[in-house]
Amino acid sequence: MTTHQSSDPETIKALEAFLDEEDYGSVLELLRDMHPADQAKFFYSLKPEQREILLEKLEVPEIADIFDELDDKQTLSAAKDLPLPFLADIIDDMDPDEAADLLGDLSKQEVKKTISLMEEPEEVLPLLRYPDETAGGRMTTDFLSLSPGDTVEQAIEFLRSTGLETDIPYYLFVVDQNRKLKGVIGFRELVFAHPDQKIADIMDDQVISVQPMQDQEEAARVMKHYDLQALPVVNQHHQLVGVISHDDILDVLIDESTEDIYRLASVSDTTLEPESRLLVQLKGRLPWLLLNTVTALIGSWVISNFGDLFVKVAVLAFFQSVVAAQGGNAASQNVAMIVRSLALGKVKPRQILFILLRQIVVGISLGILIGVIVGVGVGLWQANPWLGLVLGLALLGNMLVASIVGTLAPLLLDLLGQDPALASSVLVTAITDSIGFLIFLSLAAKFLPLIQQYV
Amino acid sequence: MTTHQSSDPETIKALEAFLDEEDYGSVLELLRDMHPADQAKFFYSLKPEQREILLEKLEVPEIADIFDELDDKQTLSAAKDLPLPFLADIIDDMDPDEAADLLGDLSKQEVKKTISLMEEPEEVLPLLRYPDETAGGRMTTDFLSLSPGDTVEQAIEFLRSTGLETDIPYYLFVVDQNRKLKGVIGFRELVFAHPDQKIADIMDDQVISVQPMQDQEEAARVMKHYDLQALPVVNQHHQLVGVISHDDILDVLIDESTEDIYRLASVSDTTLEPESRLLVQLKGRLPWLLLNTVTALIGSWVISNFGDLFVKVAVLAFFQSVVAAQGGNAASQNVAMIVRSLALGKVKPRQILFILLRQIVVGISLGILIGVIVGVGVGLWQANPWLGLVLGLALLGNMLVASIVGTLAPLLLDLLGQDPALASSVLVTAITDSIGFLIFLSLAAKFLPLIQQYV
Numbered sequence: 001m002t003t004h005q006s007s008d009p010e011t012i013k014a015l016e017a018f019l020d021e022e023d024y025g026s027v028l029e030l031l032r033d034m035h036p037a038d039q040a041k042f043f044y045s046l047k048p049e050q051r052e053i054l055l056e057k058l059e060v061p062e063i064a065d066i067f068d069e070l071d072d073k074q075t076l077s078a079a080k081d082l083p084l085p086f087l088a089d090i091i092d093d094m095d096p097d098e099a100a101d102l103l104g105d106l107s108k109q110e111v112k113k114t115i116s117l118m119e120e121p122e123e124v125l126p127l128l129r130y131p132d133e134t135a136g137g138r139m140t141t142d143f144l145s146l147s148p149g150d151t152v153e154q155a156i157e158f159l160r161s162t163g164l165e166t167d168i169p170y171y172l173f174v175v176d177q178n179r180k181l182k183g184v185i186g187f188r189e190l191v192f193a194h195p196d197q198k199i200a201d202i203m204d205d206q207v208i209s210v211q212p213m214q215d216q217e218e219a220a221r222v223m224k225h226y227d228l229q230a231l232p233v234v235n236q237h238h239q240l241v242g243v244i245s246h247d248d249i250l251d252v253l254i255d256e257s258t259e260d261i262y263r264l265a266s267v268s269d270t271t272l273e274p275e276s277r278l279l280v281q282l283k284g285r286l287p288w289l290l291l292n293t294v295t296a297l298i299g300s301w302v303i304s305n306f307g308d309l310f311v312k313v314a315v316l317a318f319f320q321s322v323v324a325a326q327g328g329n330a331a332s333q334n335v336a337m338i339v340r341s342l343a344l345g346k347v348k349p350r351q352i353l354f355i356l357l358r359q360i361v362v363g364i365s366l367g368i369l370i371g372v373i374v375g376v377g378v379g380l381w382q383a384n385p386w387l388g389l390v391l392g393l394a395l396l397g398n399m400l401v402a403s404i405v406g407t408l409a410p411l412l413l414d415l416l417g418q419d420p421a422l423a424s425s426v427l428v429t430a431i432t433d434s435i436g437f438l439i440f441l442s443l444a445a446k447f448l449p450l451i452q453q454y455v
Numbered sequence: 456m457t458t459h460q461s462s463d464p465e466t467i468k469a470l471e472a473f474l475d476e477e478d479y480g481s482v483l484e485l486l487r488d489m490h491p492a493d494q495a496k497f498f499y500s501l502k503p504e505q506r507e508i509l510l511e512k513l514e515v516p517e518i519a520d521i522f523d524e525l526d527d528k529q530t531l532s533a534a535k536d537l538p539l540p541f542l543a544d545i546i547d548d549m550d551p552d553e554a555a556d557l558l559g560d561l562s563k564q565e566v567k568k569t570i571s572l573m574e575e576p577e578e579v580l581p582l583l584r585y586p587d588e589t590a591g592g593r594m595t596t597d598f599l600s601l602s603p604g605d606t607v608e609q610a611i612e613f614l615r616s617t618g619l620e621t622d623i624p625y626y627l628f629v630v631d632q633n634r635k636l637k638g639v640i641g642f643r644e645l646v647f648a649h650p651d652q653k654i655a656d657i658m659d660d661q662v663i664s665v666q667p668m669q670d671q672e673e674a675a676r677v678m679k680h681y682d683l684q685a686l687p688v689v690n691q692h693h694q695l696v697g698v699i700s701h702d703d704i705l706d707v708l709i710d711e712s713t714e715d716i717y718r719l720a721s722v723s724d725t726t727l728e729p730e731s732r733l734l735v736q737l738k739g740r741l742p743w744l745l746l747n748t749v750t751a752l753i754g755s756w757v758i759s760n761f762g763d764l765f766v767k768v769a770v771l772a773f774f775q776s777v778v779a780a781q782g783g784n785a786a787s788q789n790v791a792m793i794v795r796s797l798a799l800g801k802v803k804p805r806q807i808l809f810i811l812l813r814q815i816v817v818g819i820s821l822g823i824l825i826g827v828i829v830g831v832g833v834g835l836w837q838a839n840p841w842l843g844l845v846l847g848l849a850l851l852g853n854m855l856v857a858s859i860v861g862t863l864a865p866l867l868l869d870l871l872g873q874d875p876a877l878a879s880s881v882l883v884t885a886i887t888d889s890i891g892f893l894i895f896l897s898l899a900a901k902f903l904p905l906i907q908q909y910v
Contacts, residue, residue, distance in 0.1 A: 187642050188642055285821065296780045307773070322751040333740050
């Protein structure tokens with residue numbers, strides 16, 4: 001598939017064979033030819049005892065490269081049993097933002113100890129201050145900055161002396177002596193400017209930035225909107241404290257999408273994976289199922305108020321679920337559209353009434369179409385036109401309710417500062433279920449004599 | 456929020472006021488100070504007649520910048536009524552990949568005419584060959600390449616002469632005289648290398664690339680895995696035909712997540728928005744609701760086979776939906792986890808059996824917990840221990856079924872080359888509904904005399 005991809009199945013097989021033969025010289029040789037991303041993938045696929053051996057054989061900077069590429073959770077599981085002095089060396093060599101994430105996952109005592117053992121904790125310390133899901137929690141301190149008063153020649157000389165390794169290779173941020181952000185310049189623009197020009201004269205002083213406590217999702221939206229490869233983070237004094245890079249925004253978008261998909265499907269733990277351990281699964285799935293137990297029993301209670309009906313016309317028990325299910329499906333469609341629109345920042349407050357009205361019209365239209373189809377179909381199947389009529393009307397009513405609830409619930413949660421995806425199927429469906437039963441059985445009670453004529 | 460953001464509410468208000476006063480001089484002045492992304496956002500928020508006036512007043516390159524920033528659908532709606540010679544001028548000035556997307560949305564005849572009117576169709580033509588959702592459909596031809604035999608000095612001189620505008624500003628691709636991809640080099644590495652060195656000696660010859668007909672999702676995964684800011688696309692002769700840039704992968708990830716969320720919620724049109732027109736909504740939502748009508752009626756048919764039961768014990772009609780609903784929710788949780796794992800490339804074939812076994816254990820555990828809670832609760836509520844027992848056992852059985860179906864359905868679809876998200880709630884829930892009714896009512900029929908003792 002790719003020109004040179006170091007993770008091809010044959011290399012992996014060879015690696016596994018060498019590991020089985022305990023020929024670690026060959027393992028290391030093959031591994032060192034691989035891209036760190038592939039090294040990390042291979043490393044994580046190993047059994048814990050094999051990983052342990054590799055960690056003994058690899059050099060500290062090599063381990064740091066692998067840890068930089070692993071997920072936060074994977075890094076923690078690989079790091080948690082290492083002796084702290086060894087771990088401190090590795091963290092010293094890691095990218096500051098990845099290092100901060102790893103430290104953030106350790107216990108307070110371990111963090112204190114590890115930092116005291118580190119040679120250069122200065123790069124990591126400022127990053128530990130911000131929660132994981134903020135712009136500050138995503139940024140890195142590994143970027144290059146220039147002074148506005150320098151000439152292009154001085155700036156290039158300075159960059160030449162700093163070496164090549166940095167997380168943000170292309171954009172250079174211009175800060176004054178108080179570290180206040182003044183501008184930005186691309187590496188190419190710098191190189192092709194006249195050597196005597198001042199940085200202040202050629203930089204772009206319209207820099208878009210965010211603050212460290214802003215939500216990472218907001219930062220991702222800004223980067224996406226302006227097509228930025230790097231986004232500076234400034235504190236309230238407008239001092240540059242970090243930079244978010246393009247790969248961070250990918251992670252944010254992926255995490256946020258996973259969160260939405262999981263919440264919409266009533267999975268509360270967004271780190272849950274199909275292969276997660278039993279207890280983790282139960283913890284991440286049981287709460288919403290229990291909540292649904294309550295809401296489902298409310299549905300049962302609604303039905304129980306019409307208990308006599310079933311004795312008289314058992315056929316009603318066959319179709320009540322159809323009304324509930326179609327309402328639930330229509331509501332899920334609405335919730336998905338609103339949640340996605342909100343996540344992509346597309347819903348404007350002044351549109352809300354318009355959207356609600358449109359969705360009411362859509363709900364009525366869907367209700368009429370589905371109502372007629374099911375009503376006529378069931379009316380013929382059961383040779384009972386009044387049953388068909390009641391079923392069709394109930395479907396229409398419940399799909400109208402579904403449009404309103406499915407549209408308003410996520411919008412309301414968003415207005416209240418909550419995650420709109422919490423209006424997951426479970427909650428909204430609970431409402432459409434109960435109301436579906438209520439409409440259908442009330443109508444059936446009203447039309448009972450007519451329905452009974454044909455039973 | 457941002458240091459200098461040109462789309463602040465006051466600017467927008469001023470713009471709207473000037474527009475109302477038909478003071479187009481001031482509108483253009485304000486607009487030209489804004490970031491193109493904000494210009495595009497403002498432009499799209501206008502009424503069609505206002506947009507028309509702006510299109511008359513703006514210069515062609517300004518319109519091209521705005522079109523580059525709009526979504527494909529938005530660009531089309533703004534472009535579709537323009538005279539073709541004018542449109543051809545605009546497309547000449549657009550980014551090649553955006554231009555190709557726009558041309559791809561026009562009719563065949565319009566495309567032919569527009570291309571014949573363009574001054575430089577060469578950049579766009581090769582992009583028209585590939586379907587939208589492939590690597591070729593996402594790539595741009597607006598990148599810079601070097602010859603392996605040139606010296607660093609010659610290369611820098613060449614780059615200086617090409618000017619600064621390019622979609623891929625940082626990475627320089629090295630191709631031989633047959634346009635075969637030989638290596639890649641970062642702009643900084645180039646600038647800081649010795650002027651006499653040959654490009655071939657300093658380039659990285661381990662270039663990761665994809666082929667134009669590969670799925671865009673695969674390209675996005677490669678870019679994410681290797682943290683690439685630009686991914687070269689090569690044909691079967693290994694000639695460089697285009698480059699995918701970092702903002703394209705963002706679009707791919709966002710589109711694919713929207714698609715998954717919509718499909719899981721049974722919305723078949725992934726471009727649907729809450730404010731889309733009625734007919735578009737019906738087209739995007741009705742098909743799955745109709746399918747669900749069929750599956751819901753299959754559930755009704757299952758129940759109808761137990762019609763006599765309700766006449767004898769109406770209380771059964773209260774609780775059949777609880778069994779169905781809990782199975783559906785558990786299955787949705789499984790589907791969401793598997794779909795997400797597959798989308799992120801995390802499920803390995805050899806894990807499938809392990810995942811299935813784990814999910815069966817999880818399903819049984821959830822079933823026991825929920826079964827006991829609901830069984831005991833309803834047994835006490837209805838003062839009917841046998842009803843409670845039947846309900847608990849049915850919940851256990853249906854949640855076991857849910858784990859199996861919810862896990863296998865998306866995996867199976869993926870194996871068949873279909874989108875695993877098609878195993879949406881509707882389909883999987885249909886199965887858990889019918890089987891839920893079947894288990895509960897069969898058990899109830901078996902235990903009928905015992906249940907009836909307490910009615």
